[in-house]
Amino acid sequence: MPYLMNRLRNMFTSSRDYVSDMLGGADPQYRVHVITGDRRGAGTDSNVYIVLHDIHGQKSDPIACNKVFHNDNERGSTTTVDVKENCGLQGPIVKVDVWRDNFADITFVATITNFLFGQRSKRGSAAWFLDRIEVEEVLTENRKTKESLTNGVNNCQPKDSGVEAPETVHKSSSGDRVWVFPLQRWVAAHKKYCIHMHDCFLPQHDPNFTARREDIMLKREDYKYEQKVEGGPAQIENLPSDEKFSEEYYWTFATEKMNLLTQTKFIEWTTSKWNTLEDLKKVYKQGLGEPECMEVWKEDWWFGLQRLQGVNPNVISLCKEIPENFDVTEDTVKGLLDMSLAEALEKNKIFICDLKIMDNLECKDDRELASPLALFYLNKEDRLLPIAIQLKQKSGHDNPVYTPNDAPNTWLVAKMFYNNAEAQHHQALTHLGYTHLLMEGVVICTNRNLSPSHPLFKLMAPHFLFLLAINTRGLEKLVSVGGWVDNCMTQGVKGIFELMRRGFECWRFDREGQIEKELEARGVLDENVLPYYPYRDDGVPLYNAIKKYVTTVVSHHYDTPEKLSGDWELRWWREELVKPRNQSGVGLQNIPGNSEDGFTDVSQVIDVVTVIIATCSLGHAAANFQQYEQYGFVPNYPGILISNVPKEKKLYTEKDIMTILPDKRMTLDIMVITKLLSSKGTNSLGDFEMQYLYDPVGVQAAEEFQKDLKRLSLDMKRRNIDRQWKFEWLDPEIVPNSISV
The missing domain is CATH 1.20.245.10 (Lipoxygenase-1; Domain 5)
Structure with missing residues (x-):
């Protein structure tokens, strides 16, 4: 029952935000894109939440990444959520927390959704493979003026913050900055995942050291060697x-x-x-x-x-x-x-x-x-x-x-x-x-x-x-x-x-x-x-x-x-x-x-x-x-x-x-x-x-x-x-990335 109430509350919150947008609410400061991986069973019907952390050490309230009457977080799909200008964040986003509940898809909400929109119920909430989260900076004309007046404060390292301003290499179609937080893992229910930008660390430098080691131990249960032929390969x-x-x-x-x-x-x-x-x-x-x-x-x-x-x-x-x-x-x-x-x-x-x-x-x-x-x-x-x-x-x-x-x-x-x-x-x-x-x-x-x-x-x-x-x-x-x-x-x-x-x-x-x-x-x-x-x-x-x-x-x-x-x-x-x-x-x-x-x-x-x-x-x-x-x-x-x-x-x-x-x-x-x-x-x-x-x-x-x-x-x-016989097999256009046939 608590899950159903949460789901309904999210539905009405999303509806309220939609009405607010239509009536001229605050402009978005960030646009969050949640990209679900393209692999078997990757999608989920669970409620997904994220928290954004900026370079100044400030963080947002939990943001629900689910829309009313919409099958979000499907395999290979992107769910997009706007974060308003009054969210309390200033400057580049350097870290994202993400988690999900274990809300089952056989619920009143899913039934209504399927009835109204003819959408097929997904396989359930047993798993969700999150590829990455992208946080896009949305620079409206007002915000561009504000950025100019403050001399690009969002690009500067804050005094005594101890945090380096991230180097951004990704841009949106409109030319705004995009910060990428790849997870590329299965997300368990009620477990919070902390993703730092780019998520590319040697183990001795990883802020998520403990979780990282736990992940490796779990993968060793799935990836085990067997020598199926005596003297043969692993x-x-x-x-x-x-x-x-x-x-x-x-x-x-x-x-x-x-x-x-x-x-x-x-x-x-x-x-x-x-x-x-x-x-x-x-x-x-x-x-x-x-x-x-x-x-x-x-x-x-x-x-x-x-x-x-x-x-x-x-x-x-x-x-x-x-x-x-x-x-x-x-x-x-x-x-x-x-x-x-x-x-x-x-x-x-x-x-x-x-x-x-x-x-x-x-x-x-x-x-x-x-x-x-x-x-x-x-x-x-x-x-x-x-x-x-x-x-x-x-x-x-x-x-x-x-x-x-x-x-x-x-x-x-x-x-x-x-x-x-x-x-x-x-x-x-x-x-x-x-x-x-x-x-x-x-x-x-x-x-x-x-x-x-x-x-x-x-x-x-x-x-x-x-x-x-x-x-x-x-x-x-x-x-x-x-x-x-x-x-x-x-x-x-x-x-x-x-x-x-x-x-x-x-x-x-x-x-x-x-x-x-x-x-x-x-x-x-x-x-x-x-x-x-x-x-x-x-x-x-x-x-x-x-x-x-x-x-x-x-x-x-x-x-x-x-x-x-x-x-x-x-x-x-x-x-x-x-x-x-x-x-x-x-x-x-x-x-x-x-x-x-x-x-x-x-x-x-x-x-x-x-x-x-x-x-x-x-x-x-x-x-x-x-x-x-x-x-x-x-x-x-x-x-x-x-x-x-x-x-x-x-x-x-x-x-x-x-x-x-x-x-x-x-x-x-x-x-x-x-x-x-x-x-x-x-x-x-x-x-x-x-x-x-x-x-x-x-x-x-x-x-x-x-x-x-x-x-x-x-x-x-x-x-x-000029060759005696055509040889095209090592042309990079012919050579694939991997051994798949």
């Missing part, structure tokens, strides 16, 4: 409700999948068995689109380009000497080089792809998988051409070396088996392992140890959007027994998790994590060695733009050694990043710093945060978005081949090649999933779905980042004009 135990897809994103994704399935069902019903490659090509004209490689997939120059700008561009290395287990001699490659093999090695003209990590990988149903070595020659036209392929690691009479001198279809089949092996490496490591699942542990760790008020949390959070959700759904639907990987990839679920285990043992922060160091480790950073390498040429500038952005924000907040050493949340974060996965950690190796002091220099923090953001954006984009272009036409980059690895050089007819390709249903499944995975999920890099940083330095850094990305996008478009 994953989320149960998906927190905060991490679920938005309804719009979920239905967009589901609708696209349904459309693709419908198209392939029609193809399945209306096409006969594919007896030739030309029969297979006709299928692509009926709906899903023709991958551009269809007309060139047999060409050697195309096979070379796949190593430089395909989905798996981080395998190829400079070769200084032929490995002992690779049975290649001068005679093997005779006629394929315009110099001797020894001279080519000396002149840095030979490159190698060595997939020894695949050796003896146990796959589903004992399927046999190659673990190949492939040798490439950089010719006088700077084209990378394959010159030798050995499909198993151990040389011998049953493991021949294939070359372009062999019969055309024999050489073609060797390239197909190489690509089949590399496809397993791509999906298990480059794509799923080193982006999706590696970053899943980082997301969990960040939520467990960094407060939403921490500047590093705010810096990284836009790049974590939907990552846990897509991983949970992807593993359930695609990487499960009987799922897509099990049926449409040679390795199956059994092999993919074993390959990930091997890969995680090899991954090092100071090598694989940083793009220039990783390229340098493979000997391909220098463009004089490998002139044409789109992945490098687009990836390095994009990585450096991200690092510049991170450096600006991180250096500002850690501008003294004491701030770095005094940040206990940062120490907690690093500790869990390096803790072994079987001990509830992320298990990242070679993270800078040490176990006693944590990070010892701000440059170390910059490097780690840059790697995380780059992995969630450019790293995933390079591995993901051209999947349909590579996998869609199955012979080009076969995820599965229905045959054992060849042990001799035999002659193949086109009919023989068709028999080792997957059947119609499997091919259509590959087309659907790779088409779906190639769709873009979140906004382009830098165009953040949700703003976290509101402080002046953060806002300016984001604006500069966006300018840098636009310049890079233009540079990449110009480079594409």
